[in-house]
Amino acid sequence: MENYTSDSSDSENNGKVLDYAYLLMNSETVENRFDTVIKDPKKSHLDVENIILHHNQLNLLPVNLNKFSNMKVLDVSNNGLTILPDVFEYCSLTTLIAKNNSLSNDSLPKSFNNTSTLRELNLNGNQITNFPEQILEFTNLKFLYLGGNGMLFISKNIYKLQSLQVLSFGGNNLTEVPATLGHLKHLYALILCDNKLEGLPANIANLHNLKSLMLHKNHLRTLPPEIVALKNLTELSLRENPLVVRFVSDMSYNPGSLLELSARSVKSHNMDVKPGDVPLTLLDYLNSAHHCVNPNCKGVFFNNRVEHIKFVDFCGKYRIPLLQYLCSSKCANGPKEDIVRPSKSYLMKKVLLG
Structure with missing residues (x-):
C-alpha cells in the first residue's frame, strides 16, 4: 500500500x-x-x-x-x-x-x-x-x-x-x-x-x-x-x-649510530668541547655538524639521514602530516619528489593513506 x-x-x-x-x-x-x-x-x-x-x-x-x-x-x-x-x-x-x-x-x-x-x-x-x-x-x-x-x-x-x-x-x-x-x-x-x-x-x-x-x-x-x-x-x-x-615502502626506520646520537646530544646541549678533551677525529666530527634548515626543528645532523613521520590512527585509517624531515640532510636538499611538503606552516588536517 x-x-x-x-x-x-x-x-x-x-x-x-x-x-x-x-x-x-x-x-x-x-x-x-x-x-x-x-x-x-x-x-x-x-x-x-x-x-x-x-x-x-x-x-x-x-x-x-x-x-x-x-x-x-x-x-x-x-x-x-x-x-x-x-x-x-x-x-x-x-x-x-x-x-x-x-x-x-x-x-x-x-x-x-x-x-x-x-x-x-x-x-x-x-x-x-x-x-x-x-x-x-x-x-x-x-x-x-x-x-x-x-x-x-x-x-x-x-x-x-x-x-x-x-x-x-x-x-x-x-x-x-x-x-x-x-x-x-x-x-x-x-x-x-x-x-x-x-x-x-x-x-x-x-x-x-x-x-x-x-x-x-x-x-x-x-x-x-x-x-x-x-x-x-x-x-x-x-x-x-x-x-x-x-x-611507505621507502620509509626507513634505521636508528642513528651511537656516534651520531652522542654527537647530536653534545651539540644540542651546547657542551663546550675543546682540543684535548676528545681525540682530534671526534673533534673534527663534532665540527662537521649541519644545522637543520627546517624551522620546526632546532636539531643538528651528521651522516645519518632520518625522516621523521608521525602516524596517528584515526577511525581505522592512518592520517599523517605532510612529509617533514627533522635533523635530516634531506631538509637541505629539498622535498621528496613524490610527496608534497609545504614551505609554510602545515595546512591540511589529515591525509588518509590506508
Whole structure:
C-alpha cells in the first residue's frame, strides 16, 4: 500500500509524498496506481511533491507521471530504466535520482526544458561512458553524481556549472581531469577516487572552498605543490596510489649510530668541547655538524639521514602530516619528489593513506 502523507522531515521538500519503494512493480502496475491517485476525489494529485519509486522493476517511466505537475523530487533508483525522458517538461524538479539503472549515452534527451530549478542530479551506477553535455544546461545544479559509469572524460565545459558544491566522478575510467575544473569556486567536495588519474591540474588550488578531496585508488605518482594553497581542505584521501605505496615502502626506520646520537646530544646541549678533551677525529666530527634548515626543528645532523613521520590512527585509517624531515640532510636538499611538503606552516588536517 502506498504512503500518501505529509512529509516534514526535509524543510526544502516538505509536502505530499507518494512512496512506492521496494514493491517490485513494473511500469504498467505503477501507472495503474497513479491512475487511482489521480482519480481520487478526496485528494488532489496536484499536492504530490515527492514521488519515490526506487527498487522496482521499471523499464520505462509511467506515462501518467506527467499529471503530477507540482512534483519536486523524483527517485527512480534501482530499476531497469533504459530511457530517461524530459520530465522537466511538465514539472519543476529540484531533485532527480536515477542511480543504478541501465541508462546509456543515448538514454537522455538531447536537451532539457525548465532547467533552472534542478539542484541535485544523481546518475551514479549507470552505463553513461560519455560525459552528457546536456546536463550543463542545469546551471543552478549544486550536487552532481556521475560515479560508476565507466566514463572516459569530463567535459571541459564543466565550468558552466558554477553553483556546484559536490561533484562525484568516482568509479570511472578517467585518466585526466580538465583544468576548467578549477573554475568551480563553490565546490566543497570533489570525488575522483577509483579512476586512472596520473596527475591533477595545478589550478585545483583555485578551489578555495574545497574541504574534501577523494583521490584514492588512482595512478597518482605526484601531487601539484599548489595543493597546499587549499586552506579549507580538511581531508585528502590518497590510499592505493603509487605515490603512497612507494612512500611507505621507502620509509626507513634505521636508528642513528651511537656516534651520531652522542654527537647530536653534545651539540644540542651546547657542551663546550675543546682540543684535548676528545681525540682530534671526534673533534673534527663534532665540527662537521649541519644545522637543520627546517624551522620546526632546532636539531643538528651528521651522516645519518632520518625522516621523521608521525602516524596517528584515526577511525581505522592512518592520517599523517605532510612529509617533514627533522635533523635530516634531506631538509637541505629539498622535498621528496613524490610527496608534497609545504614551505609554510602545515595546512591540511589529515591525509588518509590506508
